[in-house]
Amino acid sequence: MRSTDAPKYATFEPIRGGGSPVKAAGFFSRFVFAWAKSLLTQGNQRQLTPNDMWHLSAANKVQPLTQHFQSVYERKGRTVLSSFFAIYWGRFLLIGVLQLLTVVGDLYGPGYVLGQIVAAVEAPTLDTKYVLQLVGSLYAVQLMNALLKNHLNYVNDMVGVQFSSSLRSMLFEKALRLDASSKKDAVAGDFASLFSVDTINVMPFATSIHSMWILPLQIGAVLYLLYTIIGWAIFVGLSAVLVILLVNAIVAILMGAEQELCFKLKDDRMKVVNEVFGAIQTIKLNAWEEKFQAKIRQLRTAELESTWSLMRTILVLVTFMNCTPILVTVAVFATFTLWMQQALTVAIVFSTLALFKSLQDALVNLPIVIMALVQSLVSAQRITDILHLSEVHSKSVWTPEHPIAATYAKEEVVVAIDNGTFGWENERPLFSHINLKVKKGDLVVIHGAEGQGKSSLCSILLGEMHKTGGSVFVGGQVAYFAQQPWIQNTTIRENILFGKSYDRILYRKVLDACALTSDMAALPAGDRTEIGPKGLHLSGSQKARISLARACYSDADIFLLDSPLLAMNGVAASEVFAKCVLGLLSQKTVLLVTQDPEVIESKAVQRTLLVQDGKIIESTLDSPRTLQEMPVTPLKARAPYWAEATSELLTPTSPSPSSFSLHEMLFTPPATGGSKASYDDSERLALEIEARASPAVVSGYVAAIGGCPVVFAILLLTTGMQVLKIGGDLWLTRWSNGAESEAPDAFAAAALQNMGIYAALALGSCFMIALQTYSVLSFGLRGSQRMFDAMLKSLLAAPLSFFAATPVGNILSCFGDDVVACDFSIPFTLGPILFETSSACFTIGTAVVLTQRVGLLVLPLLYMCYCLGAFALKPLREVTRIETTTLTPLIRLVTEGFEGASTIRAFGTKQLRHFACLNALKIEAFCEARVAHAAINAWFSLRMQALSSTIVAVILIALVVLHDELSPGLVGLLVTYGLAVPANLSYLVHMWSQLETSMVSPERIQEFIQLDSEGARLSPVALPAGWPAAGKIEFAGVCLRYKPDDPLALKNVSFAAAGSEKIGIVGHAGAGKSSLIMALFRLSDVVAGKVAIDGVDIATIGLKTLRSRLAIVPQNPVLFKGTLRSYLDPFEEYSDEQLWTALAKVRMTDRIAGDENKLLGVVNENGDNFSVGERQLLCMAQALLRQAKIVVVDEVMDPDTDKMLQRVISAELAASTVLRVTHRLDSLLDYDRILVLEGGEVAQWGRPKTLVRERAGIFYDLAMEGGYLESVIL
Incomplete structure (x- = not known):
């Protein structure tokens, strides 16, 4: 899907693999999923990528799905679940019918075939033909059941894909429309969690809700069949089952509350993690790592307590479900033999055992289904709650379509506020009864003291502020520059084009007007340079000019520019004001917010608005806006061209390509077909990793849970569990073989003895199950906590350069999805794997041993199962990894959209549609992987189940051949084991695949654990008491580079600042200002020379000790x-x-x-x-x-704040050494010394008067150009 406003260019345009082959497939191919084999073959020949995924069918496209769901959602009371039933009721009923048919098919073997075969074997003469007919019918039923199950799962997956796609699209559009009051209740992390967790949790809703009535029906059917075999003794078992169902209901209620609490505590933790790693530079500068580590650990401890409480509930339930059939069997057999005085024949024993196995499966599935349904309901409610949050009122601002527009058009008014009263939600009005009219082509400057509401006035015109009275009219397309520029994590060109088609002439004009031409030349890949998260790799000036260029390129009618000149240096601001505001936008209506007195008093400005105390005070100047009256020269009180400000003080801004942490993207023309979401290098790198857990990852996980002793203990418990289970089954075989030959007077004693031994074995097996389940869950959770702690400690100790190269979304994904996988997915997958693997090995092994030479025919079939698994699991794992990889840019887009919603909305409905289109493309990329996963899984599961059914048929035929050599009891035991093989193998392969996929999570966590540390936290030697007492700073021949092959960022820098001195630092972008501060805070270690504070080399001081004694005020x-x-x-x-x-x-x-x-x-x-x-x-x-005795003050954003900070420095920091980075010369005139940096070297160093009296040099030129020579001399 592509919007008409989508860009006609791309930095990465994939070559698509084509549409799904299901369209061209015939009936039989669709029936057996043969059409999916091409992707499996491809996945075994080479590594799969997102471009190999099939195109979605029209039925699965996001736009029509969302439109339909949205319309139904509005009609059905605005609830997610009622809308689901209204749309998918047909397929919902189909899923229920298919589930019911599969249950009937599952009961055919244990409910009918087993008893008939045992009866035939016990007969004096074996009716071979009849037995073979039974085997053939069982084989046919199992094959048909396999087809039904896999078509059921595929239909359910397709419903899940469509349902979750609609929800993701609606949630994204909601994120773009939330008003200020809603944003107090929701953060970007909430939407990331909804996209990555909740929309996946709701996918199995249909099967879960059907299972809630089918499983009780299945339990009832099994109980009826048991009644026909053992009579009223089954009512003992029925009583137990009723108790179980009551316990299930109670546990479901408890689980719902506990799960909701787990979600909440996880969200609370993720919000803090998001804040910490989104502001890691601030954390490091203030030496807050340990404190935030303790805070996160405290939240994690609360989360783990809740998680373990939930696990204990699940542990009791799962153990109860696994043990109940065993205990019920003991109770029923005891009642049947000791009370009813009936003999346990082979037919009774093994028909009962087989049916109890079906009962066990149903009871074990019941808590799983309950948990899945609870998760779905909780997630659906969370999504509904977000969708119910209040939005920005789209009609609060009148547009040209409003009838009043004609009145304003006659007066050429394009912006108007009439008697307006405005405030933020639930707060007192900020503006009362204000009026404003702006005519077409006007330049209006808005100014006022800090916090008076200049930005709020822009919000009023954008419809962001709550209106309680009056009216607002905006008569044209709006372009908006926010006070804090919003930058996307994409290329510079894409940031500027903002979804519009590329117009080379206009684009070059915009670059020139926004003073970006030279910046593009300096960047390693020009305008195709990929920008880091939140513009991490750009200076504040560059971010401001790129955001301004985005507004200019939109070619809108009305420009709302909120403080665009603040972060720019003197010449850049002058050039932008002249070329952009007075030049490129000379025919546009411009409302410019600024505190710069030179702009406010400029002759080019026609009107000024003073915002003060909730009022607008206007002054009008009779001077037209002309470019000639504003030449490109430095504004007074501004620095020359080389004094450009940098918002990211500690981010290197050298124009040298080697010192930029930016990666180059190749420019390729777009294809004419549909485009697909592009991926950055980190995402492509993730795709290149083999989708399989390495031995190192496994060994790391084993070490985390407790090492080899824990693994050995768990394996021992698992083996003991199966030995006791097999022992109980063999004892029943022995008992049933001789039951009918026992003398009547010895029956009671023999039955009591046999029952006692069987009960002891059964109870021992139950105890082992409980102990093994407890061990897996508890050690798994302990391992997850150990890995979490190690990852948190490692990341907080990682160097800042790591975070400059790593998207914060990758870190958040690891702390979110990967930690949850280690908490829940791996332990809850590992337990069933151990159970089913040991069960399959023991049952098949027993069958092969007992059937001797004929049973060896099973071995080739088992090898075929292995080959089939090897063929399917590799592409299945890779598709699963592609799902994860395509989810990352989707989450990143919704996070960016949430943070930049006001900017996106300001550009109008076309821009909203454009972002909706981008979101749809990324959703579809993810869904393509989901569809491929469903198809491959259906192809593989169908064939695995067919092979398993063949194994059952071979075992049963072997029994016919060897019936003279086997007792009826052993025949019954082998038939029972054989009937369990298909379910065991199918479930086992599925769980192994799921485990290998889940092991990607500890792999990613271990990658973060193994990061290099930036240095020791505490000082190895004792420092003088009260260090630093004076605050003396000395740089002696300091050289610094960021990477081994990079040029030096600091070259032999030497200077000494006495204690309590006030030092001004000036220099152009890349001159070394940020590198100097990085060296002072040891955010990057020097390669030569030393930095000393009060005579102590800071290289010998621990990072926490050093940074906690310093302070910084960032821009x-x-x-x-x-x-x-x-x-x-x-x-x-x-x-x-x-x-x-x-x-x-x-x-x-x-x-x-x-x-x-x-x-x-x-x-x-x-x-x-x-x-x-x-x-x-x-x-x-x-x-x-x-x-602090040493304080660093970065660039100040506006003159009022600058004056306030100057006053604070003079009055409150008189005893502290202050390093002030600024381009405002008037802030430095009374400083003790000035440090001028150029090219990483000290260009000048001395007192302001001394530097001026030299009548040469950079500082002298600065003072002369700004008109400060006389002030400095005096």
Whole structure:
């Protein structure tokens, strides 16, 4: 599916494998899934990729599915499940009918054939023809049953694909429409969890709900058949079954509550993990690793307690289900022999055992079905709750289609607010009865003090703010620049085009107007450079200009530009203002938010709006907007071209390709066919890994759960369990063979003795089952916790360069899906595997031994089963891995969409449709893998079940041949074992495949565990008390590079700053400012020279010790979601009085006291309810609380905040050494020394007056161009 607005270019255009062969397949091919073999053959010849997956059929395309589901959803009371039944009722009924038929087929063997064969063997003369007819009919029924089961599973998978696709599409569109109040209740991590977990949990809903009535029906049928065999003794068993069903109902209620609590605790943990690794640079700079590690571990401990509580419930249930048929058998046989005084014949014993095996299967499946249904219901409710969250009111802003538009058109008004009152949800109005009119082509500058509502005014025009009165009119297409630029994790070109077709002339004009031409030349792959998550690899200026270019390229009518010039240096800002605002957009309507006095007072500005105290104060200038009146020269109080600001202070921005952590994408023209979601290098690398757990991964997992002793103990318990089970079966054989020949007077004693021995063996087997299940679950959970702790510790200790190259989504996926797999999937898969493997080995082994030479015919069939498994499992594993890999970009898109929703909405409905189209493409890429998985699984399962049925037929024919050599009891035992073979082998292969797929999770976790550490945390030697006491900093011949083959980022840098000095640091992008700070904080170790603080070489100091004694105020501070108090004091180290004192020093008291919750006021995700300047002031308050002797202050976003921080530095940090990185020269005039960096070297170092008096050099040029020579000299 492709929107008309989709880009006509691509950085990665795959060559597709074509449509599904099912379209061209004949009836027989469809009947036996032969059409799927081509993909299995391909998967055995080479590694499969997403491009090998078949195209989805029209019935599985996302757009029509979503439209249909959406319309039904609105009609059916806006609930997910009622909509499901309304749409899929036909296939839902078909699934139920097929499930019922398979149950009937499963009962044919134990319910009829077994008894008939045993009776025929016990007869004086064996009716060979009749027995062979029974064997043939059983074989035919088993084959037909295999066909029904696999078609049932395939239909259910297709329903699941369609259902989950519709939900994912609706959830994504919901993420783009949530209003501010809803975003307080939902975060990006919630949507990631919904996409990766909940939409998968709802897929088996149809089979689960049918099983809830079919399984009791199956249990009833088995009980009836048992009644025909052993009479009223079965009512003893029936009483036990009723108790079991009652226990199941109680446990289901408990499981639902416990599972919901597990989901909640997992979500709570993931929110903190998301915050920590999304702000890892902040964590490292503040030496908070151990504190956040403890916080995450605390949440993980609560999650594990809940998980173990759930596991104990499941443990009791599963053990009960496995043991109940054994205990019921003991009770029934005891009643039959000791109370009813009836002899246990071979026919009675083994018909009863076979039927009890069917009963056991039904009872074991019941808790699994209950758990799956509970998961589906909980996930469906979570999805429904999200879909019910409030949205932005699309009609709160009148558009040109509104009748009022004609009135405004006569006056050429394109933006209007009439008597408007606005506020954020559940808060007091921020603006009351305001009025505004902007005519077509106007340039309006919006300014005002920090926190007065300049950005909120933009939100009003975008319809983001809650309107309680008045009206808003926007008469044209809007382009929006957010105060914090939103950047996608894709190429620069795709960020700028934003879904529009490529127009070379317009594109070049936009690049030139936004001063991006030289940046594109400097980047390693130009505009096809892949940008990291949240623009990680770009400077603040570059992110701002790319976001502005996106707005300009849209060629909209109205431009809302919220502080686009803040992060730019003097020349860049002047050039952008002149070429872009006054040039490229000269015929457009522009509302520009800025605090720059030069722009506000510019003659080119026609109108200014002062936002103050909820009012708009307007002034109008009679001067047209012209390019000539704003030449490209530095604005006063700005630095020259080389002083470009960098928002990511500690991210290297050297233009050298080798120092950029960016990867190049080849540009290829698009194909004319449908496009498929592209994958970045990390995702392609994941595809190249062999989809099979290596011995190292297995050994690592074994070590985590406790090593070889634990494995040996579990295997010993498993063996003991099967030995006792086989022993009980053999004892029954011996007992039944001689039951009818016993004398009447010895019957009671013999029955009591035989019953006692059988009961002891049975109870011993039950005890072993309980102990083995407990061991697997408890050791599995312990291993998961050990791996979690090791991964968390390793990642927090990893160098910053690792995070620059690794998408945070990969880390979140590991902490989310992979940890859940280790908690649940692996233990709950490993237990059944051990049980079924040992059962298959013992039962088939017993059959082969007893049938002697004829039984050897089973061995070639077993080898064929092995070959079939080897042929199918490799492509099946790879398709499963492709599912995981295609899910990653889908989750990343929904996370990006959630974070950039306001920007996306601002560009209009076409842009919303474009993102919906992108989401649909990625959903379809994932669904293609799901469909392929379903087809391969159906092909493989059908053939495996056919081979298993053939093994049963061979065993039964062997019994006919050897009937003279075998007792009737052994014949009955072998028939019972033979009937269990198909289910055992089919289930076993399925579980082995699932285990190998699940083992990818510990593999990924172990990869993170084995990361290199950035260094020791604590100092190996004792430091002087109170270090650093003076705050003296000395760089001596420091050289630094980021990678072994990279050029030096710092070259022989030497300078010394005395304690309490205020140092200004200036230099252009790539000059070495960020590298200097990285060296100071040891975020990257130097290769030569040394950095000393108070005479101590910091290379000898532990990282935690060093960084905890320093403080930094970044340009874009990270605020963690929670309360204001939890942000200022995340680990409760300070009193409220100390917090208020720190807030008073940064003049934030009034802002916080105005909130009714004061220090407990809510901080939204990313601190969206605070302006960037306010966040910087809060960050300075944090620095003041720490009383650091060395403070680094990064670029400040606006003049008001700059003045406030300058005042704080002068008044509150007089005794501290301050390193100030800035391009605002007026902030540095009274500093003690200036450090000018150029090309990684010290270009100038000295006092401002000294540098100016040299009448040469960079700093002198700066002072002269800015008009500060006289101020510096004075």
